[in-house]
Amino acid sequence: MGEYIPPIQDMRFTLEEVIDVYSLAEIPAFSAVGLDSLPDLLEEAGRFFTQVISPTNRTGDLQGSSLNDDGSVTTPDGFKQAYAQYVEAGWGAISFDPEYGGGGFPWLVGIAITEMLTAANMAMSLNPMLTQGSIHALHAHGDSDLKLKWLPKLITGEWAGTMNLTEPQAGSDVGALTAKAEIQEDGTYLITGQKIYITWGEHDLTENIIHLVLARTPGAPPGTRGISLFIVPKFLTEDDGATGDHNDVKCISIEHKLGINASPTCVLQFGDNGGATGYLVGEENSGMRYMFTMMNQARLAVGLEGLAVADRSFQQAFEYALERQQGRRHDTAKGQSVAIIEHPDVRRMLMTMKAYVEAMRCLMYLNAKTIDIALNHPDETERQRGQELTDLLTPLSKGWGTDLGNELTSLGIQVHGGMGFIEETGAAQHYRDIRIAAIYEGTNGIQAIDLVGRKLPMRDGNVVFELISEIENTVRELSDEGHDNIAKPLNAAVNDLKIASTWLLDNGAGSTDDGLAGATPYMRMFGTTVGGWLLAKSALTAHRNLIQGTENTAFMEAKITTTRFYVEQLLPQVHGLLPMVTSGADTLYNIDAENFR
Ligand SMILES: Cc1cc2nc3c(=O)[nH]c(=O)nc-3n(C[C@H](O)[C@H](O)[C@H](O)COP(=O)(O)OP(=O)(O)OC[C@H]3O[C@@H](n4cnc5c(N)ncnc54)[C@H](O)[C@@H]3O)c2cc1C
Numbered sequence: 001m002g003e004y005i006p007p008i009q010d011m012r013f014t015l016e017e018v019i020d021v022y023s024l025a026e027i028p029a030f031s032a033v034g035l036d037s038l039p040d041l042l043e044e045a046g047r048f049f050t051q052v053i054s055p056t057n058r059t060g061d062l063q064g065s066s067l068n069d070d071g072s073v074t075t076p077d078g079f080k081q082a083y084a085q086y087v088e089a090g091w092g093a094i095s096f097d098p099e100y101g102g103g104g105f106p107w108l109v110g111i112a113i114t115e116m117l118t119a120a121n122m123a124m125s126l127n128p129m130l131t132q133g134s135i136h137a138l139h140a141h142g143d144s145d146l147k148l149k150w151l152p153k154l155i156t157g158e159w160a161g162t163m164n165l166t167e168p169q170a171g172s173d174v175g176a177l178t179a180k181a182e183i184q185e186d187g188t189y190l191i192t193g194q195k196i197y198i199t200w201g202e203h204d205l206t207e208n209i210i211h212l213v214l215a216r217t218p219g220a221p222p223g224t225r226g227i228s229l230f231i232v233p234k235f236l237t238e239d240d241g242a243t244g245d246h247n248d249v250k251c252i253s254i255e256h257k258l259g260i261n262a263s264p265t266c267v268l269q270f271g272d273n274g275g276a277t278g279y280l281v282g283e284e285n286s287g288m289r290y291m292f293t294m295m296n297q298a299r300l301a302v303g304l305e306g307l308a309v310a311d312r313s314f315q316q317a318f319e320y321a322l323e324r325q326q327g328r329r330h331d332t333a334k335g336q337s338v339a340i341i342e343h344p345d346v347r348r349m350l351m352t353m354k355a356y357v358e359a360m361r362c363l364m365y366l367n368a369k370t371i372d373i374a375l376n377h378p379d380e381t382e383r384q385r386g387q388e389l390t391d392l393l394t395p396l397s398k399g400w401g402t403d404l405g406n407e408l409t410s411l412g413i414q415v416h417g418g419m420g421f422i423e424e425t426g427a428a429q430h431y432r433d434i435r436i437a438a439i440y441e442g443t444n445g446i447q448a449i450d451l452v453g454r455k456l457p458m459r460d461g462n463v464v465f466e467l468i469s470e471i472e473n474t475v476r477e478l479s480d481e482g483h484d485n486i487a488k489p490l491n492a493a494v495n496d497l498k499i500a501s502t503w504l505l506d507n508g509a510g511s512t513d514d515g516l517a518g519a520t521p522y523m524r525m526f527g528t529t530v531g532g533w534l535l536a537k538s539a540l541t542a543h544r545n546l547i548q549g550t551e552n553t554a555f556m557e558a559k560i561t562t563t564r565f566y567v568e569q570l571l572p573q574v575h576g577l578l579p580m581v582t583s584g585a586d587t588l589y590n591i592d593a594e595n596f597r
Contacts, residue, residue: 004054004312006046006116009555010358012039015112017541018534019365024106029376033104041094045113048089053120056082060123060262061429065203071250073202073264079124083205087157091117092128096135100151107297107375111304111368115361118308122433123262125308127160127200129301134161134212136294137229141282149239150210150231160206163298164195164213164232164268165291172446174288175223179215179270181230181278190275191215191232191249194267197440201266202234202251208243209234213270213278214287221285229287230278232270248276259432295442296394300367302441303397305434306405307360313412313430314353320416320425321346340415348569349411355566356404358559359531362538364401367393388463392455393530399447400527402437409434448519451526453510461505468498471533478536481543486536489567493529493574500525500581513585521580524573532571539563 015021021038024030056078063076086092095110096102110132118125135154138147153159170176179193191213195201202209211232220226235243248271255265270276282290321341328336329343340346370393373386409431413420420427438444456464471494478487500522509515542556550556 004050004057004116004120005315006042006050006119007311008042008046009552010361011042011112011115013541013555013559014358014361014365014538015108017545018362018538019108019369021106021108021365021369024108024369024372027372027376028378030104030106030372033106035105035109038109041109042112045091045116048085048091049116049120052082052085053117053124056124056262057121058426058429060121061259061433062261064261065254065264067202067251067254067264071202071252073204073251073254073266075203075205075264076262079262080205083124083127083157086117086128090156092131092157093155096155097139097151100139100147101155106369106372108365108368108372111300111364114301115304115308115311115364118305119312121262122305122309123260125305126260126263127203127205128157129298130163130199131157131159131161132301133163133294133298134210136297137212137290138231138281140293141229141286141290143282146231146279146281149237149241153208153241154210158206159208159210160200160203162198162201162209162211164198164201164211166195166197167193168196172443174214174291175227177214177216177227179213181215181217181228181280182275183217189215189217189230189278189280190271191230191278192271192275194269196267197255198266198268199263199440201264201268202254203264207235208237211249211268212281214291215278217284224288226285227287228284229281229290231281232276232278236277248273258435259429260436296371296390299394299398299441299447300364300371302437303360303367303394303399303401304364305437306401306403307357307364309430309434309437310353310360310405310408310412311357313409313427314350314357316425316427316430317353317412317415318350320419320427321350324417324419326417340417346415349415351562351565352570353408353411355535355562355570356408356531358538358562359535359566360397360401360404362534363393363527363531364397366534367397388458389467391458392451392463392467395447395451395455395523396527396530398441399438399444399451399523400531402434403444403524404527405434405437406431444523445520448523449510449516451523452504452515452519456501456504456522457509461501464501465498467530468494468501471529474533474536474540477540481540483536483539483543486539486563486567489571490529490532490536493532493567493571496574496578497525497529500578503582507582507584513589517585517588518581518583521577525577525581528571528574528577532567535563535566 025035060076065075094103094105095107098104167177181189213230213232214227236245250269251266252269253267324340325337326340370386370389374390377383413427416427419425475487475491507514539560542559546556
């Protein structure tokens with residue numbers, strides 16, 4: 001089984017030349033951080049994740065985490081040591097506020113580091129991912145005492161965070177949750193109820209676990225308007241961070257799953273003995289609003305799982321295709337077998353993986369940069385534009401990215417033939433692990449509804465149409481610089497995206513069955529077009545580098561060819577998706593539910 005090799009060259013090209021990470025240094029929050037250390041940082045991180053984290057991936061899958069009789073959870077061999085090294089190296093702290101011990105780097109840099117961690121071991125990466133989500137929520141909405149008490153050890157990774165939304169009757173519909181929170185005389189709250197599917201809800205990697213829990217106070221309004229957010233630590237904690245008694249929260253079971261076996265997915269019982277002590281974050285009944293402010297980061301982080309695991313699957317398929325001898329080509333002598341990478345159909349599969357992975361990397365890095373601008377730019381107009389783009393790109397990163405994660409890891413198996421279906425090769429693990437990413441953090445169906453129902457209608461569609469204009473500008477640049485073979489298919493795709501967007505707006509977008517019926521194909525169409533646009537920008541840059549002279553000639557030429565493959569072989573699906581977006585809901589409802597079978 002191949003080990004993970006961080007694609008530093010493509011990461012750097014995308015960060016530096018396509019997304020222009022260094023322009024973030026103009027934002028005061030990042031001016032002193034030393035962005036010019038980025039290349040060394042990436043190299044160092046790459047070495048760490050390859051040598052320390054990646055070797056735990058297979059053991060984690062085989063052993064899984066296990067629940068003990070006392071409610072504790074034991075992680076697979078090597079996890080504690082690897083995680084301790086991760087904390088010691090400070091990788092999790094890179095993109096957080098220096099006031100609480102963070103490194104102060106942009107989220108864009110944090111996302112590049114997280115890509116490597118996730119590819120090295122997706123199941124383990126979920127622990128820091130949930131911790132980072134907790135940090136974002138507390139940083140944005142906690143008061144200064146609360147931040148001083150909880151943030152520093154979450155930022156170092158000495159403590160882990162969790163997110164507790166889901167209950168048996170409250171999945172996609174978070175507003176249906178019933179966990180209770182009652183205020184005590186000392187101002188703390190007693191939390192009671194059960195949460196299910198809580199990722200890394202219990203484990204042995206950190207000295208404390210800080211659960212962020214959504215619950216209702218007595219008399220709270222129904223639905224999402226009556227939800228409050230609480231900190232419920234596993235161990236009660238003094239202001240100086242010293243841990244004390246076990247809180248009234250217990251893991252009562254962990255799930256048996258298709259993948260991410262090392263990540264314990266827990267049923268947490270709050271208040272078996274009267275109630276767990278919780279601390280209110282911000283104001284009562286604002287919990288859902290607080291969750292929404294950190295949702296973009298969390299959803300991008302899940303989208304990134306699609307990219308990271310697909311890339312690892314691609315690397316492994318590529319290695320296998322170089323080695324496996326099978327069959328001959330039409331132009332080789334009888335009896336002489338070739339490596340399967342010589343067959344056009346295997347090339348097609350590998351190029352599909354490569355092109356989508358590189359397109360996803362562009363999208364997700366751009367998405368991270370827009371988050372940095374939205375949160376930190378000194379100019380209000382720039383912040384607003386950054387926020388609008390973040391809002392638009394996030395469902396694409398999450399929905400399109402994780403759909404592709406599923407498809408590409410399946411292709412990774414296909415390249416292996418029968419060996420892909422055999423667990424020992426490890427190709428199947430990527431396929432099993434990534435399956436969840438299209439489900440949690442809002443299913444991809446919910447992402448598509450968000451895109452059509454909330455994001456497309458922003459400023460009467462103008463946020464979308466401004467992005468479309470930007471794509472059209474790139475089309476013109478491509479034509480001007482002699483790349484009609486890329487410009488024409490990109491132009492055709494963006495025209496269809498325009499037609500689909502207009503049709504959805506004219507047909508009620510997220511408020512009609514007709515609009516909602518087209519949501520998923522629209523998300524696919526949008527993601528595919530934006531991916532093509534960003535690859536086209538990459539090709540333009542690569543071409544300019546070749547004209548000016550570069551040491552990386554082979555890389556730049558490959559980038560142009562990869563873009564051509566994308567626009568010739570992958571982008572045309574947009575034309576088939578258009579009638580899927582615009583055909584309405586008629587055929588979905590013409591058969592009564594009882595007559596489906
Ligand atoms: C391994 C794992 C880890 C998880 N980690 C966490 C965690 O750490 N914290 C946490 O709080 N939760 C977690 N979850 C829960 C996860 O977020 C939910 O499973 C997810 O939101 C979907 O909810 P559900 O399972 O109830 O499915 P349902 O909501 O029942 O959805 C079933 C199907 O119906 C569709 N659907 C539902 N409502 C609509 C609608 N309005 N319109 C169109 N389609 C709809 C969905 O898209 C889906 O296809 C985890 C789940 C798993 C399996």
